[in-house]
Amino acid sequence: MMKFLLTLTICASVFLAQRVVAVKPPKCDKYSSPLCSRVRDPVCGTNSITFANECMLCLFNREYNKDINILRNGDC
Template identity: 35%
Template structure:
């Protein structure tokens, strides 16, 4: 959302809340209106940050190409390279590298995704 539009929305919301505070027909107390304004303002500020700093909000790491690690036949044994490039998966386990992650996913038919690079906390 462009910054100018965000400020316009914020100003419009302030005006609406101010006029509603003087109109008892809306059924909201002044405190409720200010609370609504605070929540809306916070949301708009977050929208500004996302539009002004897209480099901070990067997409998640893509899934590794597991097809290249999966064995061509279930009886075929695969050995992963002894490379340490930790991957944290959504099941909470840390895998030594994407090969081990992919083999676990294939062997146990797991419905997991890569959560992040590095060890799980």
Template identity: 35%
Template sequence: MKATCVFLLLSLALCCYQGIAEANGAAGRGTEPACDKFNLSQGCTKIFEPVCGTDDILYSNECLLCLRNLQRSTNVRIKNRGMCQKPSPRSG
């Protein structure tokens, strides 16, 4: 019985550790946005074509993700097109 409890606790700890590691390493994965097709100096359209960034923030469209990367000198990539799995409090 003790061995089973120890095994379950270790399994739970390993699952939690992997979840934290995935969240911290997410910025390196995803698809590179095609920022060169946008004229960022003129701004972005208001067309709603949502993309979820690797920072788990929902951007209204790919152009806004590119603009945010330019403004903040970051390299957020596209995690998926459409809504994020977990809703974020901020949006681009």
């Protein structure tokens, strides 16, 4: 029984470690202009919305006074 519990604990730890996401802030200082490129390079925000690119996320943050970070590159 003890071996089973140890194995279960290890498996759960490995599973949870894989679910950890490295959230990073957008580099908004790169985008001083209120205009963004139309190049699609999607980022998934911590609000679960896909932004066309990092610049669009920065504009959203400025316009709505939010602090949305990048959950991951790519679509949500």
